Amino acid sequence: MMNTESRGLVLDENLLFEQSQPGRVGYSLTGLDVPSATPDSRLVREEITDFPELSEVDVVRHYTRLSTWNYGVDSGFYPLGSCTMKYNPKINEAVARLPGFAHIHPQTPEALNQGALELMYNLQQDLGEISGFPAITLQPAAGAQGEFAGMLMIRAWHEANGQKRHKVIIPDTAHGTNPASSALCGYDVITVASDGILSKEAVAAVMDDDVAALMVTNPNTLGLFEADIREICELVHQHGGLVYSDGANLNAMMGISRPGDIGIDVMHFNLHKTFSTPHGGGGPGSGPVGVVDKLIPFLPVPYVVREDNSYKLEYNCPQTIGRLKSFYGHFGILVRAYSYILSMGGEGLKRASELAVLNANYIRARLEGEYDLPNKQRSLHEVVFSEDALQNDCHTLDVAKRLIDYGYHPPTIYFPLVVHGALMIEPTETESKQTLDEFCDALLAIAEESKNNPELLKQAPVRAKVQRLDETAAARKPKLRWERV
Amino acid sequence: MDFPKDLKYTEEHEWVLVEDDIVTIGVTDFAQDQLGDIVFVELPEVGDTLEEGDTFGVVESVKAVSDVYAPVSGEVVEINEALPDEPEALNNSPYDEGWMIKMKLTDSGALADLMDVAAYQAFVEKD
Amino acid sequence: MRYLPHTDVDVQQMLDRIGVSEIDTLFSGIPEECRLKRPLDLNGAKSESETLIFLQELAEKNSPASSWDTFLGGGAYNHFIPAVIDHLISRSEFYTAYTPYQPEISQGTLQAIFEFQTLICQLTGMDVANASMYDGASACAEAVLLTVRAARKRKKVLLSQALPPQYRETVATYCRYLDIELADISLQDGVTNQADLQSLLDDQVAAVVVGYPNYFGQIEDLATIAELTHAAGARLVAAVPEPLALALFKSPGEAGADIVVGEGQSFGIPLSYGGPGIGFFAVRKKDMRVLPGRLVGETTDKDGKRGFVLTLATREQHIRREKATSNICSNQGMCILMVSIYLALHGKQGLRQLAEINYAKAAYAKEKIAQLDGFSVTFSGESFNEFVVTCPEPVAALKKRLEQQGLLAGISLGRDYSELEDGLLICVTEQNSRKQIDRLVHALAGGKG
Numbered sequence A: 001m002m003n004t005e006s007r008g009l010v011l012d013e014n015l016l017f018e019q020s021q022p023g024r025v026g027y028s029l030t031g032l033d034v035p036s037a038t039p040d041s042r043l044v045r046e047e048i049t050d051f052p053e054l055s056e057v058d059v060v061r062h063y064t065r066l067s068t069w070n071y072g073v074d075s076g077f078y079p080l081g082s083c084t085m086k087y088n089p090k091i092n093e094a095v096a097r098l099p100g101f102a103h104i105h106p107q108t109p110e111a112l113n114q115g116a117l118e119l120m121y122n123l124q125q126d127l128g129e130i131s132g133f134p135a136i137t138l139q140p141a142a143g144a145q146g147e148f149a150g151m152l153m154i155r156a157w158h159e160a161n162g163q164k165r166h167k168v169i170i171p172d173t174a175h176g177t178n179p180a181s182s183a184l185c186g187y188d189v190i191t192v193a194s195d196g197i198l199s200k201e202a203v204a205a206v207m208d209d210d211v212a213a214l215m216v217t218n219p220n221t222l223g224l225f226e227a228d229i230r231e232i233c234e235l236v237h238q239h240g241g242l243v244y245s246d247g248a249n250l251n252a253m254m255g256i257s258r259p260g261d262i263g264i265d266v267m268h269f270n271l272h273k274t275f276s277t278p279h280g281g282g283g284p285g286s287g288p289v290g291v292v293d294k295l296i297p298f299l300p301v302p303y304v305v306r307e308d309n310s311y312k313l314e315y316n317c318p319q320t321i322g323r324l325k326s327f328y329g330h331f332g333i334l335v336r337a338y339s340y341i342l343s344m345g346g347e348g349l350k351r352a353s354e355l356a357v358l359n360a361n362y363i364r365a366r367l368e369g370e371y372d373l374p375n376k377q378r379s380l381h382e383v384v385f386s387e388d389a390l391q392n393d394c395h396t397l398d399v400a401k402r403l404i405d406y407g408y409h410p411p412t413i414y415f416p417l418v419v420h421g422a423l424m425i426e427p428t429e430t431e432s433k434q435t436l437d438e439f440c441d442a443l444l445a446i447a448e449e450s451k452n453n454p455e456l457l458k459q460a461p462v463r464a465k466v467q468r469l470d471e472t473a474a475a476r477k478p479k480l481r482w483e484r485v
Numbered sequence B: 001m002d003f004p005k006d007l008k009y010t011e012e013h014e015w016v017l018v019e020d021d022i023v024t025i026g027v028t029d030f031a032q033d034q035l036g037d038i039v040f041v042e043l044p045e046v047g048d049t050l051e052e053g054d055t056f057g058v059v060e061s062v063k064a065v066s067d068v069y070a071p072v073s074g075e076v077v078e079i080n081e082a083l084p085d086e087p088e089a090l091n092n093s094p095y096d097e098g099w100m101i102k103m104k105l106t107d108s109g110a111l112a113d114l115m116d117v118a119a120y121q122a123f124v125e126k127d
Numbered sequence C: 001m002r003y004l005p006h007t008d009v010d011v012q013q014m015l016d017r018i019g020v021s022e023i024d025t026l027f028s029g030i031p032e033e034c035r036l037k038r039p040l041d042l043n044g045a046k047s048e049s050e051t052l053i054f055l056q057e058l059a060e061k062n063s064p065a066s067s068w069d070t071f072l073g074g075g076a077y078n079h080f081i082p083a084v085i086d087h088l089i090s091r092s093e094f095y096t097a098y099t100p101y102q103p104e105i106s107q108g109t110l111q112a113i114f115e116f117q118t119l120i121c122q123l124t125g126m127d128v129a130n131a132s133m134y135d136g137a138s139a140c141a142e143a144v145l146l147t148v149r150a151a152r153k154r155k156k157v158l159l160s161q162a163l164p165p166q167y168r169e170t171v172a173t174y175c176r177y178l179d180i181e182l183a184d185i186s187l188q189d190g191v192t193n194q195a196d197l198q199s200l201l202d203d204q205v206a207a208v209v210v211g212y213p214n215y216f217g218q219i220e221d222l223a224t225i226a227e228l229t230h231a232a233g234a235r236l237v238a239a240v241p242e243p244l245a246l247a248l249f250k251s252p253g254e255a256g257a258d259i260v261v262g263e264g265q266s267f268g269i270p271l272s273y274g275g276p277g278i279g280f281f282a283v284r285k286k287d288m289r290v291l292p293g294r295l296v297g298e299t300t301d302k303d304g305k306r307g308f309v310l311t312l313a314t315r316e317q318h319i320r321r322e323k324a325t326s327n328i329c330s331n332q333g334m335c336i337l338m339v340s341i342y343l344a345l346h347g348k349q350g351l352r353q354l355a356e357i358n359y360a361k362a363a364y365a366k367e368k369i370a371q372l373d374g375f376s377v378t379f380s381g382e383s384f385n386e387f388v389v390t391c392p393e394p395v396a397a398l399k400k401r402l403e404q405q406g407l408l409a410g411i412s413l414g415r416d417y418s419e420l421e422d423g424l425l426i427c428v429t430e431q432n433s434r435k436q437i438d439r440l441v442h443a444l445a446g447g448k449g
């Protein structure tokens, strides 16, 4: 049964600045126990104009009310393709808050933080086992920074071999971060059309001795395993190039196929996808990178090594690409991911991948026919429909907005770019058959509405806090901060 | 869709008005329609010299970006100062208030490669 | 497994509907030679209580700031975190959501980001701030890229040696294969050497990057540096590792900076072994369209009701791909909330008072240490929170000695600054009581216990 009849109380809430009252406070500071002191008055600023003044109650109500306008995985089904919105286990949140993890200073002598280093070392080992790579850096802050780190290592390796290569091949199904990360390394991007699965011939046609790397996503953004990946890797290697794999879709493959075993040279993980750490309204994520032996000398510094049963940060790497950020990575996220791996175990991770693929295929089976499926090959953990079967000038955007009225977070839309009006659904393994059935019922009902009552789609959403917002006006006359009028 | 007869056109969906050695350049009705609501326009500076094929500006909608290319070589002698503040002029009046730049030609040879209105209309239909 | 809801019956029904007899068939798109033919060599699943006990044991092998007298700073600061913050960020409508791509059901996150952008503008004295970067160091690197992009033909960037070393290293990594030349501006009395700056500035310089406060806690003369920088037609980037200083000292915007980046960890984010923190990034209006990262803007819906959306997205990788202003995709959403809640609670008066307390505590420690035999305060200018002392004995040995008394005394500067081999960077915040500071002073002087 679909629960579309519910009606909630949605309250408005002004901005912090609009609620501010002169003299109101929300803090209690411990009194000064040393003589007061003030800097040279010429260096001192005036009070911060229009900075908020609120009580603790004001602030608590403000953010509580804001939270009710959001939709998260804990609110309901969130099949945002490519983002792996699986359930975020609560034990992970609890352990990340243990004082021995949450309140350790990064400059504490290593001997005094052996538990943190041991955790990082173990996580490096586990991610290595899951992916088939002999070495892992935990430093990158997110997937995109992992890509950047990986491509930098590729370039550093080529240069150490006396090679100046200029090009990176990227299939047209790739995420935007792939070309953007390559460009940050000074590379020109060669886009290849893939027709679903990348063919060896397509790569061969553009492969030459000026190509530093091929950057693929596997399974790709259509949810398809790159079936020729081994031969393609061989081809690229024959020409002296390396292969980068975007690991955003590793959730389809844990315990089933390891990138490090099939010819990939570098790969990033998204711990906030595959390893259940929360997406946090945008982040923080974490994007560790695995590499084959020949790239180890180029890893970012520092990384964790074990010596005689103790752990230390290794800085002495003459060929390193350097550091990507302050300190050692998003440690708080690493703790959560490690907690997840401990909770799942090796078998559990494999089962998660199996059920993620089962769920996506179930949705595919239920919707194919009513929604147009441009790529008919066996798909794994996600399924991408086009808008071509929609009637009465209804578009993917309208379907997405109508899904909101049915109580769901819409799938990813208009990505990958190669699918016309893409509707990219990734259910993940943590959703039950009942949830998937209700969701499919909703999408089927919307397809029906598009035939008989398209206005329902065009006007949607009508149940959300706001209706469709004027994005054109927002971009023409940008208002990016509050100001007193 | 409107394609004035007195203009020349390019395969990049730009129009060109030739008056002696000064050409005025903008984007066509077809281009603005494809882009949707235009929210931002970036123009070169007066005095910039452009080779045929150089990008001289950018036109953006909420979710798309298009470069605009110089159809001829020359020097930028005037830009539509009002456009960055009123990008909607490109949607509402592509051939008039939505003009982008004026260039002084250094070589009139390239003009021969431009399409007339009939050729452009055929090109658009084929596209 | 408690996160996996499928019963055997469910699985069977789903397979039937799909039309295959076993799950393995669904993987037939993966060629045999790409399959892993053995189980993963990982431990078996732990129960929830086993997981907790196992991780507690690891956590107990660490040394949290709460159980030591800590005087460590250097880019990560031990400030008190009000209970409200963890309470509010634990609302799972916030932390289990993603980037607000669907504004109608993400107004909570969007309004919070809009408020964050405003707070950062107010604090830094700038016009526009984005929805955050990974951290201060990577924000600083992205600022350098922005200046070179915006300046078009200028390719040189001058970095003050007093910029935190991790910022300088990160900038170097980001610029490694781009056509950008980095040069150092030397130190003079713990701040950027203005004469050296003057001599390095020419018409090739796109930007000058200076810490404010700098790595040694010193307050740079930003106004003069801005004047010199602007006279040469370059942009001034102020990088702020300890933003609490901005509640007390003139804002970089007021002093003339063109870009202000920094680390927001001080504002309510746990130390967490150095991450996650949050990078903030603020510019003048003229650079609004070359900003990296997400931006939230105000608009209205069909009924004229106020709402917020992600905007100016054409700068970003998902649209401009290899021509994007940055490859960044995520922002630090959770940390945005922590910072915003912290700033909202402290507000106009509280933040200033807190900054004054920090200043007074550090001033007290500075004065007491300066009186010790053999010790001196290395630099003469104003500083905030942190300061450098020159030690009469090898710093490593001194730190070890204090460690044995439960004191984490500071950071040795020798590794990053050969000329400061005997320098110790000490940080004092509101978390350090007078008793703790007195203990530090006593121990430095050679006292026990």
Ligand SMILES: Cc1ncc(COP(=O)(O)O)c(C=O)c1O
Residues within 6 Å of the ligand: A082, A083, A142, A143, A144, A145, A175, A177, A178, A217, A221, A246, A248, A249, A270, A285, A286, A287, C328, C329, C330
């Ligand atoms: C396929 C793919 N690659 C890369 C990324 C970038 O990862 P992150 O957002 O962690 O930087 C994403 C994120 O959405 C993705 O879906």
